[in-house]
Amino acid sequence: MTDQETPKCSHCGSEMKKWGVPADSTWGTEFFWVCFNDDCTYFKRGWDHMWKTQEVKASYRNSVHPTSGTQSPLPCWSYDALKDRIIED
Numbered sequence: 001m002t003d004q005e006t007p008k009c010s011h012c013g014s015e016m017k018k019w020g021v022p023a024d025s026t027w028g029t030e031f032f033w034v035c036f037n038d039d040c041t042y043f044k045r046g047w048d049h050m051w052k053t054q055e056v057k058a059s060y061r062n063s064v065h066p067t068s069g070t071q072s073p074l075p076c077w078s079y080d081a082l083k084d085r086i087i088e089d
C-alpha cells in the first residue's frame with residue numbers, strides 16, 4: 001500500500017495523514033486517512049455544530065476509509081486528540 005497516493009481532504013484540500021486504528025476496533029482496516037488540518041472548515045464547523053446540537057465541546061475530523069473510500073466523521077474532543085496515532089511515513 002506504500003505506492004498509494006495520499007488523498008486530499010475534500011473540505012480543505014490538505015493532504016490527509018494515516019491514522020492508526022485502535023487494535024480492538026471493528027473497522028476492518030489498519031488505518032484511516034484523516035485530515036489533521038486545524039483550519040479545516042469541516043473541523044472548525046464541527047465545534048459549533050456539536051455544541052448547538054449535543055452541548056458537548058467536541059468536533060470531528062474528516063476521515064476516509066482507505067479501501068472503500070467512504071468518508072466519515074472521526075470524533076475529536078480537542079485539537080491534540082488523536083494526533084498520537086498519526087503514522088508518519
Ligand SMILES: [Zn+2]
Pocket residue numbers: 009010011012013014035036037040041042062
Ligand atoms: Zn480538511
